[in-house]
Amino acid sequence: MSILHVEDIGIAFGGVKAVDHVTFHVEKGEVFSIIGPNGAGKTTLFNLMSGVYRPKFGKVLLSGEDVTGREPQELARRGMSRTFQNLQVFFRMTARENVMVGRHLLEKRGLFAHLFALPATARQNRESAEAADRFLDRVGLAAYADMPASAMPYGALKRLEIARALAAQPSVLLLDEPAAGCNPVETEEIERLVRSIADEGVTVVLVEHDMKMVMRISNRIHVLEFGRTLAQGTSAEIRANPKVIEAYLGTHGSKEASVACR
Amino acid sequence: MMRRLMSNRLAVPAILSLLVVGLFFVMPSSFYLRVAALVWISALAVIGLNLLMGYAGQVSLGHAGFFGVGAYSVAILPAQFGLHPLVSLIVGALAAALLAFLVGRPILKLKGHYLAVATLGFGILVFMVIGNEAWLTGGPDGMPVPRLVLGDWRVRGGEAWYWITGALMVVGSWIAVNLVASPTGRALRALHDSEVAARVVGVDVARYKLIVFVISAVYASVAGSTLALVNGFITPDAAGFLHSIQLVTMVVLGGMGSVLGSVVGAAVLIVLPQVLTAFHDYEHLLLGFLMMAFMILLRAGIVPSLSAAFAGRRA
Numbered sequence: 066m067s068i069l070h071v072e073d074i075g076i077a078f079g080g081v082k083a084v085d086h087v088t089f090h091v092e093k094g095e096v097f098s099i100i101g102p103n104g105a106g107k108t109t110l111f112n113l114m115s116g117v118y119r120p121k122f123g124k125v126l127l128s129g130e131d132v133t134g135r136e137p138q139e140l141a142r143r144g145m146s147r148t149f150q151n152l153q154v155f156f157r158m159t160a161r162e163n164v165m166v167g168r169h170l171l172e173k174r175g176l177f178a179h180l181f182a183l184p185a186t187a188r189q190n191r192e193s194a195e196a197a198d199r200f201l202d203r204v205g206l207a208a209y210a211d212m213p214a215s216a217m218p219y220g221a222l223k224r225l226e227i228a229r230a231l232a233a234q235p236s237v238l239l240l241d242e243p244a245a246g247c248n249p250v251e252t253e254e255i256e257r258l259v260r261s262i263a264d265e266g267v268t269v270v271l272v273e274h275d276m277k278m279v280m281r282i283s284n285r286i287h288v289l290e291f292g293r294t295l296a297q298g299t300s301a302e303i304r305a306n307p308k309v310i311e312a313y314l315g316t317h318g319s320k321e322a323s324v325a326c327r
Numbered sequence: 328m329m330r331r332l333m334s335n336r337l338a339v340p341a342i343l344s345l346l347v348v349g350l351f352f353v354m355p356s357s358f359y360l361r362v363a364a365l366v367w368i369s370a371l372a373v374i375g376l377n378l379l380m381g382y383a384g385q386v387s388l389g390h391a392g393f394f395g396v397g398a399y400s401v402a403i404l405p406a407q408f409g410l411h412p413l414v415s416l417i418v419g420a421l422a423a424a425l426l427a428f429l430v431g432r433p434i435l436k437l438k439g440h441y442l443a444v445a446t447l448g449f450g451i452l453v454f455m456v457i458g459n460e461a462w463l464t465g466g467p468d469g470m471p472v473p474r475l476v477l478g479d480w481r482v483r484g485g486e487a488w489y490w491i492t493g494a495l496m497v498v499g500s501w502i503a504v505n506l507v508a509s510p511t512g513r514a515l516r517a518l519h520d521s522e523v524a525a526r527v528v529g530v531d532v533a534r535y536k537l538i539v540f541v542i543s544a545v546y547a548s549v550a551g552s553t554l555a556l557v558n559g560f561i562t563p564d565a566a567g568f569l570h571s572i573q574l575v576t577m578v579v580l581g582g583m584g585s586v587l588g589s590v591v592g593a594a595v596l597i598v599l600p601q602v603l604t605a606f607h608d609y610e611h612l613l614l615g616f617l618m619m620a621f622m623i624l625l626r627a628g629i630v631p632s633l634s635a636a637f638a639g640r641r642a
């Protein structure tokens with residue numbers, strides 16, 4: 066059984082069919098990449114999978130269970146976590162606190178204990194803080210732990226979102242352009258990080274524009290264009306697919322195409 | 328050293344305790360003790376409202392409605408049902424909580440200006456009910472509130488109320504800082520910055536907004552009950568629109584997301600008009616001018632702006 070199954074899903078905004086009859090399944094532990102030119106519908110697909118948008122038609126199955134139209138927090142409870150292409154960071158909180166929020170579902174949430182500072186709350190805070198520090202360390206942000214997120218550089222914020230998503234200990238992790246805006250060194254770090262996440266058995270669904278990274282890291286790739294599936298296959302199959310080459314040559318300039326076709 | 332002290336969660340209740348005790352010894356007369364008691368009472372309501380506005384980022388322009396529920400509970404329940412004022416205060420707080428729960432469910436789905444107008448409507452509704460049901464509330468003229476009697480002690484006089492209201496305010500600040508530094512507090516601050524990010528890590532945003540709305544309503548209600556007991560009389564103005572605005576102004580002036588700021592905001596807005604009465608005709612003009620000056624010069628609110636300036640100078 067696939068851990069994540071997207072069945073004939075679609076949504077439209079006004080007249081724009083942002084995602085249109087897309088079907089795929091993702092197997093446990095693989096890195097499954099979704100690529101396509103800007104505006105192809107990748108982020109919208111993430112929003113549909115994570116419950117941020119409700120699909121107009123089609124289904125999402127998580128571990129075989131129909132979760133179509135469920136709220137994001139319910140999907141989180143079932144093991145899905147994600148990052149955002151346009152940063153969604155808690156800017157008024159420190160890096161550590163950002164990641165501690167990622168522990169939300171693993172925390173004891175008794176309001177009475179929180180209001181009256183019962184010992185259990187102090188214990189919980191310590192536990193969450195320690196866990197947060199572990200995840201910050203994991204993404205290479207240990208030095209930023211006490212810094213307000215508003216003071217952190219862009220590249221660090223991308224990794225902060227990954228740390229927060231990891232802190233929820235997901236079984237499926239959706240990463241929306243984790244390396245966008247990062248320099249080559251940072252991009253390499255993120256590739257290593259994604260690799261290590263997958264090696265731990267977490268299923269990764271990746272949207273990324275850096276084709277070198279996508280080609281190296283993905284078990285399978287799904288190509289979108291104008292909201293529709295253009296192709297699907299392994300890196301080698303995608304690289305050799307004439308429709309993909311044409312789409313990238315046609316709409317995306319030659320630079321990325323040459324990378325994709327190498 | 329100073330910074331380590333300030334970063335401790337208990338620093339704020341500790342500072343406020345010292346303030347309450349210290350001020351008592353410099354107060355020249357019982358008139359000043361009464362003014363201070365009014366500050367502590369407002370501060371209590373403002374701390375609660377700050378949890379909603381400053382931490383969770385949800386506005387309420389109708390919080391005096393909850394204040395009024397508390398105030399009229401200690402007036403009506405003893406008169407109609409012979410309940411003890413303390414029991415009435417608790418019943419009032421529960422009623423405010425229930426009301427906040429029922430009202431909050433539909434209106435907390437709204438955001439920004441829409442939420443502001445909806446809460447405004449709620450406040451006006453409470454005010455109208457209090458004003459119209461004269462058989463129960465005395466209508467626009469208000470109604471008397473029976474004295475608080477604890478055992479053999481008839482609570483009266485500036486001194487007694489100074490200590491009671493001061494203690495209530497300190498306890499309120501302690502509960503607030505506890506909440507802020509807990510998983511619930513982090514969830515509230517998170518949804519303030521990004522609801523969608525909070526949701527995808529499992530925060531039930533609607534539920535947490537409701538929780539903090541109810542908590543802030545209970546703060547307002549307890550403050551309202553206390554004010555009614557101190558004054559021995561209550562009018563619908565306690566639940567009025569102007570009072571709601573005053574509470575919001577205190578939050579913003581003192582500092583959004585600052586428990587200490589809540590107390591400072593309340594103090595400034597209660598003490599300043601008293602001081603400015605010396606200027607007779609220009610009183611309101613000066614008050615308005617000073618409020619604008621505060622916001623322009625200390626735009627994050629008095630406490631956050633000053634502590635940032637202080638930290639900057641030391642760094």
Ligand SMILES: Nc1ncnc2c1ncn2[C@@H]1O[C@H](COP(=O)(O)OP(=O)(O)O)[C@@H](O)[C@H]1O
Binds near residue numbers: 083104107109110
């Ligand atoms: N919330 C929205 N409202 C209106 N149009 C949207 C919305 N989200 C996405 N779109 C449109 O859907 C299409 C796909 O966008 P998106 O999923 O962001 O693409 P990608 O992530 O592949 O670059 C675009 O035409 C975009 O303008």
Ligand SMILES: [Mg+2]
Binds near residue numbers: 107108109
């Ligand atoms: Mg996108």
